[in-house]
Amino acid sequence: MSIVDAIDRAKSEGRTVLTEIESKQILEEAGIPTTTARLARTADEAVKAAKEFGYPVVLKIVSPDVTHKSDVGGVQLGLNSPEAVTAAYQEITQALKRQQPDARIEGVAVQKMARPGMEVIIGMSKDQQFGPVLMFGLGGILVEVLKDVAFRIVPLEPRDARQMIREIKGFPALQGFRGQEPADLEALEKLILMVSAFVEAHPEIEELDLNPVFAYKDGALAVDARIVLG
Numbered sequence: 001m002s003i004v005d006a007i008d009r010a011k012s013e014g015r016t017v018l019t020e021i022e023s024k025q026i027l028e029e030a031g032i033p034t035t036t037a038r039l040a041r042t043a044d045e046a047v048k049a050a051k052e053f054g055y056p057v058v059l060k061i062v063s064p065d066v067t068h069k070s071d072v073g074g075v076q077l078g079l080n081s082p083e084a085v086t087a088a089y090q091e092i093t094q095a096l097k098r099q100q101p102d103a104r105i106e107g108v109a110v111q112k113m114a115r116p117g118m119e120v121i122i123g124m125s126k127d128q129q130f131g132p133v134l135m136f137g138l139g140g141i142l143v144e145v146l147k148d149v150a151f152r153i154v155p156l157e158p159r160d161a162r163q164m165i166r167e168i169k170g171f172p173a174l175q176g177f178r179g180q181e182p183a184d185l186e187a188l189e190k191l192i193l194m195v196s197a198f199v200e201a202h203p204e205i206e207e208l209d210l211n212p213v214f215a216y217k218d219g220a221l222a223v224d225a226r227i228v229l230g
Contacts, residue, residue, distance in 0.1 A: 001025040003202055007229060015064050016206075016229045020109050023225040027210075030198045032191065034210075034222040035114050041107035043089040047082045049110040055080045056113040059088045060224075061096055065103040067226075072099045078113060085110075114223050117214030118174060118183050122192060122222075124154070124199045124208040126230070132199050136192060138170040139212035155200045161192040174215065183215035191220050206230040 006022045018026070024034045038053075039062060040046035050057040061074030069075050073095030076088035089108055096103050119139035127133050130153050137149030150164040165171065165188055176182035191213065199205055207228035214221045 002029065003204075007204060010229060013064070017064060017067075018227040018229065019062050019064070019106070020060060020225055021062065023227040024222075026227065027198070027222065027225055030194065032194050032198065032210075032222065033220065034225055035111045037109040037111040039107050040089070040110050043086045046089045046108055046110050047085050050079065050082070050085045053110065053112040057085065058111050058113045059085065059092055060109045060111075061092050062106040062109050063096060063103050064106070065100060066096065072096050111223075114214055114221055115216075117216045117221070118180070119212035120174075120183075120188065120215050120220075121149070121209070121211040122195050122213055123211065124195065124205070126206055127153075132203075132205075134164075134192065134196055134199070136164040136188075137168055138173070152196075154196050156193055156196040158189065158193065161189040161196075164192060165189065181217040184217055184219055187218075187220040188213075188215055191222075204230055 001022060003026045006018055006026055010018060021037045021039050024037050027034050038049045040049050046059060056078045059076045060069050066072055066074060074092050076092060079085050079088055092108055093105055096105060121137050121139035123135040124132050132154040134152050134154055134156060135149050148169045150167050152160045152164055165185060174183040199208060205227055209226040210222040211224055214223055
């Protein structure tokens with residue numbers, strides 16, 4: 001899916017927030033590594049997608065009315081069988097109906113479960129004075145708790161990406177901590193620069209969040225993505 005197609009579809013439906021599936025398809029087109037996600041509108045479709053991806057898989061709710069999927073019970077991890085996928089589909093959709101009865105449910109996103117890694121975040125938001133500003137920091141819930149992040153104005157140069165990674169307080173964790181493998185810093189720098197180039201090329205994007213990005217010793221992978229249009 002091209003970004004033009006995604007924008008046209010969102011506008012026709014009165015949305016400014018792209019789904020995770022739309023966001024990932026656009027990012028993949030730009031060469032940004034993500035976990036491919038497929039929409040399943042029924043439990044049977046979810047089982048079929050899971051078999052094609054190979055177990056274990058992850059299911060996530062797809063709804064234009066939900067921003068934080070985990071907060072509404074909209075994520076199920078490590079599903080290893082058709083029975084587990086079927087049960088998870090029902091649990092996810094029912095949980096959202098209980099918590100937000102008026103929420104629109106498009107289905108669930110099915111994706112291969114990624115191997116765990118150090119969680120970081122790469123994001124972009126628009127500043128009224130400076131325009132698009134890129135953010136890097138430790139990811140997952142840590143970004144909300146610690147607020148340990150670095151910022152740079154787009155477009156970034158290679159030295160900017162290098163400095164952003166090294167100036168956060170959590171940088172020692174990326175170097176390897178208490179037996180944990182060090183992150184591939186070059187892969188993170190490359191990913192930051194790719195996101196910078198992507199948002200620079202698409203001024204219609206108001207916000208972008210890759211959270212978490214799993215940082216490995218041999219690469220980096222965005223496992224969740226969110227794009228907001230202006």
